[in-house]
Amino acid sequence: MDITVLLAMSLIFIGAFIQTATGFGMAIVASPLLLYLSPEYIPGPIIIVGFFIALLNTYKYRTQISLHGLMKGILGLIPGTCAGAAILYFIDVGQLSVLLGTTVLIAVGTSLLPIKMEVTPRRLMLAGFFSGFLGTSSGIGGPPMALLLQHQKVEQIRANLAAFFLMSSTLSLLIQIPIGYMSIKHLLLALPLVPAGYAGHKLAISVLHRLSKKLVRNLSLSLCLVAGIGAVYSGLKVI
Structure with missing residues (x-):
């Protein structure tokens, strides 16, 4: 098996483990390095894996899902997904790398801030819009x-993030088909990544009760920081 594929599978394994343990994080951890391995991994193949992991987690945590609370987020998701697809027409690989890396670094920075926002319908719609935009354009x-x-x-x-990601990844994949970012080639690229994602998911489930949430969070943030800086640096070199 090609070393690039093995490295991609390793990144997905780690990302799926973190996503199952914390609720999100697979794309943040894996996307910048996958882009470095091959631009074709972003955004289509990683969204396929994200869909699969979201499906597993949605089923596992189905009793905790609040669909009523997520509806406003899903309403914002639709125009955000369309906007994310539109921007793919206007940026090259270097610009995508900078966008992706900057998104990761902003996510790390905001997660460290002592912010406690009340969940309101308006904020759910805004969060849904930006999730759709970033998810479709960069996979994050x-x-x-x-x-x-x-x-x-x-x-x-x-539970709620899994259900939301299931919907967002479905919309992203559907809208990427007519613009050429989702094809048989991308499906074949994703094929070996799905078992790696499943293995990471299963490992997280088996050790979840032993893991400190703080430990997993700190580890994932550290990985994200390195990956984000690397993505911005590599993108700026080719712009």
Whole structure:
């Protein structure tokens, strides 16, 4: 097997582990380095894996999902997804790398701030819009919604984010088909990544009760920081 594919599978394994443990984070951890391995991994293939992991987590935490609370976010998701697809027409690989890295660094910075935002319908719509925009354009749609929901109970965070990501990844994949970012080639690229994502998910489930949420969060933020800086640097070199 090609070393690039093995490295991509390793990144997805780590990302899926973190996403299952914390509720989000797979794309933040994996996307910048996947883009470095091959631009074709972003955004389509990683969104396919994200859809699969979201499906698993939605089923696992289905009793904790609040669909009524997520509806406003889903309403914002639709125009955000369209805007994210539109921007893919106007940026090259270097600009995408800078966008992706900057998104990661902003997500890390905001997650460290002592902010506790009340969840309101308007904020859910805004978070949904930006999640759709970033998710479709870069594969990283988690931070806006995760930041808004971060003070809910852990089980509710995992459940509601999983349900939201299931919807957002579905919309992103559908809208990428007519603009050429989702094809048989992208499906084949994603094929070996899905089992790696499943393995990371299963490992997280098996050790979840032993993990400190703070430890997982600090580790994922450290990885994100390195990946984000690397993505911005590599993007600026080719612009």
